[in-house]
Amino acid sequence: MKLDGNIRPDEAAARELARYEKERPTSLAKGAQNILLIGSDSRSGNGNAQYGRDSGTERSDTTILLHLGAGRRTATAMSLPRDLMVDVPSCLRTDGTRSQPTFAMFNYAFQVGGSACTIRTVEKLTDIRVDHHVVIDFHGFKEMVDAVDGVQVCLKEPIDDKAAKLKLPAGRVTLDGEQALGYVRARKSLGNGSDTDRMDRQQRFLGALVNKVRSNDVLLNPVKLYPVLDAATSSLTTDPDLASLRGLYDLVRGLRHIPTKQVQFLTVPRESYVYNANRDQLVEPEAEKLFERLRRDAPLKVTKDVPRDSDSKSRNPGSRGVSYGQSYDYGEYGYGNGKSGEKRPDEPVSSVSPAPTFRGNTAAEDGCG
Template sequence: MNTYVTEPEDAQQTGLPHPPPRPHRRWLRWAALGASLAVLAAGGAAWFLYNRLDGNIRTDTEAVEQLRRFERERPAAVVHEAKNILLIGSDDRSGDNGRYGRDSGTQRSDTTILLHLSADRSSATGVSIPRDLMVDIPECSRPDGTAAGPLFAQFNWAYEMGGAACTIRTVENLTGIRVDHHLIVDFTGFEKLVDAVGGVEVCLAEPVNDPEAHLVLDAGPQRLDGEQALGYVRARKGIGDGSDTQRMERQQEFLTTMLSQVRDDGLLTDPAELYRVLDAVTSSLTADPGLDSLSELYDLISGVRGIPEDRVRFMTAPRQPYTYDPNRDELVQPDADLLFEALREDRPVPEEGRRPSGSPSAGPLTGPSAGAGVPASDTGTEAPEPGGSPTGSPTGSPSPGESADDTAGSLCG
């Protein structure tokens, strides 16, 4: 027995060969090595993808410096846990955006939405600010460092004069609401996002032909790709009555539909699809330092993804044709102040009020958002733009004796 136990040692001493290693031990070594390499590769790939997405986001340090200079003039936050984020759609025509028109060396905000997230993250309210709204624009610094303003002009001039910082200060002066963060999205980025989610379904009550928006669409239900979607949300001619009212309603409805589609299609739970969406989003964003990283955007999204769809509302600041120029807008008071006060104090947006004076049904109302703005999903008829028709149909004008809902319903089922 002792001789058997010491046989390997004796064999070594006598120069005999070692017994071959057992096959299962060799397999375990290779499996462990393969698993280690797989973990390293996965970790390296994840690190690479994360850094690529994180690096896509541009930081708007210039706006931060401008806002810091005017800190004493800015309103204080009333409810600190609530967040107010200004979403700006840039009308910049440089670079890849040049195909949408000539670049004159300036840019304007084509779309501006003030997004309010309640302190308990149980609701979200987006308020569109009309680009033709007449407002007081404060003194701002131009990109070349020279001063501009103050002046009384249409709202989208603020972005042309002084970029995001000037737009933020104009919104704060208008609403009394402290803007905590801002995000800027350009034309190309919007296209990429729509394409990344596989297009967005819409239904048109009548055909659309708007050469300026590069948009030709048939009536009825269809799925728009990125370029078509951009034309759809920007078009004013060749669709509906051509008013900015309908354009903003289309934007609000389109965003609501796209958000619902992303949630229903499970794009946020599929890693490959999620990466495509994140790549499209981050490559189109310019953000302040508080939202210029993936981790910060994730914290924001994770805090709002549980909000029920019926607690997410989009509306337009209550306004009417400007007294001295019917092609411009002015706020309807006290409706606008009531809306801004509710958001500022993180209270529910008023559900009851009065229609703007001069509207077809002026007087006390009990319908959703009367007097506080017009939600995209609850829009009735508003005062028509000069030379236009009531803006109850966001997708086209019905024929005589037929409502917009009937027209759309017959096409879209």
């Protein structure tokens, strides 16, 4: 079928991941799935040259680990900052040579070794098994937004960003594909100019996209779903198991019963890197506790305003903005006093504690609220 021809199966990544299968995490929750969504900043390909010169390499402009709960009643999208300092393993380059293991910014993994290197970096960081991956470029993103006739967002103030070619009034605005791309990629001219603000904006946009798809009954109507999948797959690379109409259709249709209030967005707990304020590092033990919940498919909650009575302190008091250690609610967790180095429980998390609360938002929230 036409859609099958649109999708590029990532056979090279599959071979590389198979090579390191013994090192990869095992799945702990039967029926749950973890899908790594990678937004590539590649300037090659159809319609991408207008965003800059093709350097011959590409980096992950946006990376989200999407966790789908068993039974498909919950979905949690965890953003990974591109400036996060992480251990990147030895990876296969496109020229057939292998890189040396290094400590670098997260988006270096995609630049040096593509999706396989990014998956291995995520798995090393989180100890969460990545079941599938999807890579989409600028053109594919725009086409997908246009296929649903635009997505409505709420702007607290007007936008006039010449670099992003974006000029919009305040209030509720429906963005077409080109405008949506500028909106989610802009960094210096919107909000406080931080990558934190950009990721929050991306999460709100994705929540609005979920609402648009659900309001149009796209997921329930194959006739409406087909053009959306056709647009999305026009610039899509996936693992071989997803690289077919049936694979993607089953995945997307499986989301139709998830309530919007159970579609959650958050960013991995992080703060400014202690040696460079322009880079990020994980905040522990908050990050590990989030990873543990996702590994075991255990419930968690998100809210825009998390209580700040935590006894955890940021390791880097000079971090920009509010450190994540101050915006995590330990009161509901039940893991002692929140000190690092605690042993992971052997029993399922659900029997240990209620759902902890992290700072984030859901698709049910009104961006104008």
